[in-house]
Amino acid sequence: xxxxxxxxxAEPTSSPETTPSVKTRSxxxxxxxxxxxxxxxxxxxxxxxxxGPAFIxxxxxxxxxxxxxxxxxxFQFRLTTPDEREFVGLGNYAVILTDPVWWxxxxxxxxxxxxxxAVELVLGFALALVMDxxxxxxxxxxxxxILVPYGIITVVSAFAWFYAFDINSGYVNSWFDWLPGIxxxxxxxAQTGTALFVIMASEIWKTTPFISLLLLAGLAQVPGELTxxxxxxxxxxxxxxxxxxxxNMKAAIMVAVLFRALDAFRIFDNxxxxxxGAYGTEVLSLxxxxxxxxxxxxxLGSAVSVLLFLCVLIISFVAIRxxxxxxxxxxxxKS
Amino acid sequence: MATSRRAPNTVxxxxxxxxxxxxxxxTLLVTGCGSGESENTLTWYINPDAGGQAAIAEKCxxxxxxxxxxxxxxxxxxxxxxxxxxxxxxxxxxSSLDIMSLDPPFVPELAGFLAPVPDDVAxxxxxxxxxxxxxxxxxxxxLVTVPFWANTQILWYRKSVAEAAGLDMTKxxxxxxxxxxxxxxxxxxxxxGTQAESMTVWxxxxxxxxxxxxxxxxEAPSDELELGLVSxxxxxxxxxxxxxxxxxxxxxxxxxxxxNASLDLFQSDSGSFMVxxxxxxxxxxxxVESGTLDQALVDDIGWGVFPRVLDDEAAAPxxxxxxxxxxxxxxxxxxxxxxxxxxxxxxNQAEYFVTNGNPPSNTEAYEDPRIEESFPMxxxxxxxxxxxxxxxxxxxxxEVSTGIQQLWAPPGAVDPDTxxxxxxxxITAVLRGERLL
Numbered sequence: 001x002x003x004x005x006x007x008x009x010a011e012p013t014s015s016p017e018t019t020p021s022v023k024t025r026s027x028x029x030x031x032x033x034x035x036x037x038x039x040x041x042x043x044x045x046x047x048x049x050x051x052g053p054a055f056i057x058x059x060x061x062x063x064x065x066x067x068x069x070x071x072x073x074x075f076q077f078r079l080t081t082p083d084e085r086e087f088v089g090l091g092n093y094a095v096i097l098t099d100p101v102w103w104x105x106x107x108x109x110x111x112x113x114x115x116x117x118a119v120e121l122v123l124g125f126a127l128a129l130v131m132d133x134x135x136x137x138x139x140x141x142x143x144x145x146i147l148v149p150y151g152i153i154t155v156v157s158a159f160a161w162f163y164a165f166d167i168n169s170g171y172v173n174s175w176f177d178w179l180p181g182i183x184x185x186x187x188x189x190a191q192t193g194t195a196l197f198v199i200m201a202s203e204i205w206k207t208t209p210f211i212s213l214l215l216l217a218g219l220a221q222v223p224g225e226l227t228x229x230x231x232x233x234x235x236x237x238x239x240x241x242x243x244x245x246x247x248n249m250k251a252a253i254m255v256a257v258l259f260r261a262l263d264a265f266r267i268f269d270n271x272x273x274x275x276x277g278a279y280g281t282e283v284l285s286l287x288x289x290x291x292x293x294x295x296x297x298x299x300l301g302s303a304v305s306v307l308l309f310l311c312v313l314i315i316s317f318v319a320i321r322x323x324x325x326x327x328x329x330x331x332x333x334k335s
Numbered sequence: 336m337a338t339s340r341r342a343p344n345t346v347x348x349x350x351x352x353x354x355x356x357x358x359x360x361x362t363l364l365v366t367g368c369g370s371g372e373s374e375n376t377l378t379w380y381i382n383p384d385a386g387g388q389a390a391i392a393e394k395c396x397x398x399x400x401x402x403x404x405x406x407x408x409x410x411x412x413x414x415x416x417x418x419x420x421x422x423x424x425x426x427x428x429x430s431s432l433d434i435m436s437l438d439p440p441f442v443p444e445l446a447g448f449l450a451p452v453p454d455d456v457a458x459x460x461x462x463x464x465x466x467x468x469x470x471x472x473x474x475x476x477x478l479v480t481v482p483f484w485a486n487t488q489i490l491w492y493r494k495s496v497a498e499a500a501g502l503d504m505t506k507x508x509x510x511x512x513x514x515x516x517x518x519x520x521x522x523x524x525x526x527x528g529t530q531a532e533s534m535t536v537w538x539x540x541x542x543x544x545x546x547x548x549x550x551x552x553x554e555a556p557s558d559e560l561e562l563g564l565v566s567x568x569x570x571x572x573x574x575x576x577x578x579x580x581x582x583x584x585x586x587x588x589x590x591x592x593x594x595n596a597s598l599d600l601f602q603s604d605s606g607s608f609m610v611x612x613x614x615x616x617x618x619x620x621x622x623v624e625s626g627t628l629d630q631a632l633v634d635d636i637g638w639g640v641f642p643r644v645l646d647d648e649a650a651a652p653x654x655x656x657x658x659x660x661x662x663x664x665x666x667x668x669x670x671x672x673x674x675x676x677x678x679x680x681x682x683n684q685a686e687y688f689v690t691n692g693n694p695p696s697n698t699e700a701y702e703d704p705r706i707e708e709s710f711p712m713x714x715x716x717x718x719x720x721x722x723x724x725x726x727x728x729x730x731x732x733x734e735v736s737t738g739i740q741q742l743w744a745p746p747g748a749v750d751p752d753t754x755x756x757x758x759x760x761x762i763t764a765v766l767r768g769e770r771l772l
Contacts, residue, residue, distance in 0.1 A: 081447075291772065
């Protein structure tokens with residue numbers, strides 16, 4: 001505030017320059033560039049030099065396939081009959097969007113995304129609190145223990161969950177037969193509901209550690225004096241949580257939700273291993289796989305992939321614009 | 336301390352490091368020479384087995400006396416993934432595909448990428464080959480692959496259950512008789528009800544046994560392909576599958592039951608009758624030898640031909656197995672075919688059956704005395720192979736099969752009045768590019 005006082009005194013033309021100078025430390029703008037010190041400029045150059053090659057490689061390995069897929073999606077093209085390749089414009093998209101299979105799979109994917117992210121958020125927050133509050137002596141062990149599922153390859157964990165619930169080899173039916181609805185004849189993978197339950201449970205078990213780590217980073221950012229002040233003012237645990245801690249972690253929570261939602265939306269491994277999409281458990285990634293890899297219909301498969309990509313873009317856009325996720329916010333602010 | 340201790344070691348290790356480096360260089364040089372020799376190395380893409388194909392490759396390499404060397408390369412475990420990998424490699428013009436083990440249903444789709452079978456090879460490798468295997472190796476009346484081994488399902492039964500049900504197992508039985516017997520004896524039938532390739536195998540066998548075909552003009556282009564699902568044969572197949580599903584005759588795991596799961600069911604106390612491949616015999620005998628199953632179980636097992644659909648018409652058992660194809664882009668197709676001829680030799684087929692449990696496609700191989708000893712049901716297998724009907728030999732097999740799997744599984748959801756028509760419409764729309772699969 002104090003540095004803003006001289007601004008009105010300066011000539012009107014200089015005001016655009018002085019205004020950024022106020023903000024330089026928090027949000028640098030283009031016009032503020034001349035005011036960077038040599039050191040900052042050298043650092044920025046170094047930053048580009050260090051990140052540049054990776055950025056170019058990223059462009060090559062992601063942009064090129066995306067463009068290629070968008071191009072292929074305009075053709076009717078089967079890999080085993082390359083001579084019959086035919087331009088169909090947006091025909092593939094029309095086929096997909098008018099097909100109930102697409103909408104059914106989109107629905108399944110959304111159900112999995114919403115339920116897993118919601119459950120993971122609650123569980124992850126609880127785990128983050130446990131990790132945050134744990135005694136220093138067991139903190140390391142606790143964090144490692146919580147992270148173990150995340151370190152397991154998804155295909156391996158999918159097989160482990162599959163064999164646990166499988167009616168022939170599983171132990172779940174005999175361990176939990178005291179629960180209503182479960183007996184030795186429960187065939188988990190024969191109906192949509194139960195199969196999705198196992199798929200989601202496995203997904204939640206596997207990725208909750210990731211969300212809890214992100215939330216733990218958010219918890220660490222909540223200034224200790226605020227919670228202390230709230231305590232002094234006699235706030236209950238719940239009040240501290242809802243009035244102080246969670247509002248201060250909003251950025252971390254939103255980033256965690258966004259990252260996991262994007263991940264969950266692209267779920268493939270668990271479904272592929274456990275049911276291969278049978279009995280209403282097919283998700284969009286598997287639909288794309290079925291067209292491109294199994295049917296070798298490159299055009300149709302590419303169109304499904306492009307639509308899947310657009311869905312992911314929409315989720316990101318909605319999260320960033322509507323919920324105002326500040327992706328830089330979790331870095332703890334530089335001010 | 337640490338550094339002073341490490342330093343002399345480094346010095347001392349120098350000659351050893353030099354020796355290691357020279358060994359490494361030497362190895363590189365030798366492999367360099369190796370790749371020079373590799374002009375006559377043939378790569379054989381094999382499906383996973385118990386090591387039988389690798390053993391044959393080794394044997395043929397020895398017999399070739401330096402003319403060629405066969406190296407094996409392992410494909411994924413299930414047939415669908417094997418096809419995916421081979422199709423991608425073939426479409427990309429991979430010249431390493433000298434010889435490949437192909438599942439018969441995928442032969443038409445990949446036929447365009449295969450080197451033509453030379454006449455002399457065709458003549459030499461088709462003599463005494465069972466009908467079913469020949470049909471599976473042919474596309475548009477031309478032999479495009481060489482039959483290697485042929486698989487089929489036979490009926491396995493528990494003698495005690497058949498006896499209690501009063502069934503005369505010396506004669507062929509029908510599905511209805513089996514359903515009735517299982518119901519009366521309160522036992523379960525071993526069938527494959529899972530949503531997978533095995534469902535198409537079952538549906539195809541039932542429809543062919545009833546005198547129909549899933550695809551009536553398999554050589555037609557995709558938009559002209561005509562399906563035979565909406566027919567008496569199709570409805571009869573649907574009736575049998577839905578009865579087994581509706582009346583819970585396939586056990587609680589029916590909807591996810593594959594070949595291994597149905598074997599488990601058959602071996603359990605509720606086992607009665609099962610349609611399955613010959614692998615179940617060595618698996619069961621092996622389990623008895625290792626002590627997990629009782630000898631009494633093996634003594635109780637009988638076998639016969641695949642059950643009939645119609646009382647008065649012989650069944651058309653499923654056909655599987657492996658044919659050998661040679662890639663059109665192979666550097667030396669002639670040499671590859673020479674190797675193929677070695678691989679499919681009668682004694683190799685017999686040996687492969689005895690060691691790996693995969694039945695020969697050549698009837699002559701069944702005369703090997705070792706076969707009767709390890710597979711007492713070999714004559715039934717051989718006869719079944721003569722009657723076996725291949726799955727639709729069309730380049731669009733994957734669409735047809737996946738479509739059937741999606742609508743004919745689980746068995747409990749099949750309705751003889753609607754399923755044949757629904758699946759026919761769905762597959763037709765997929766083939767015309769109007770629907771997603």
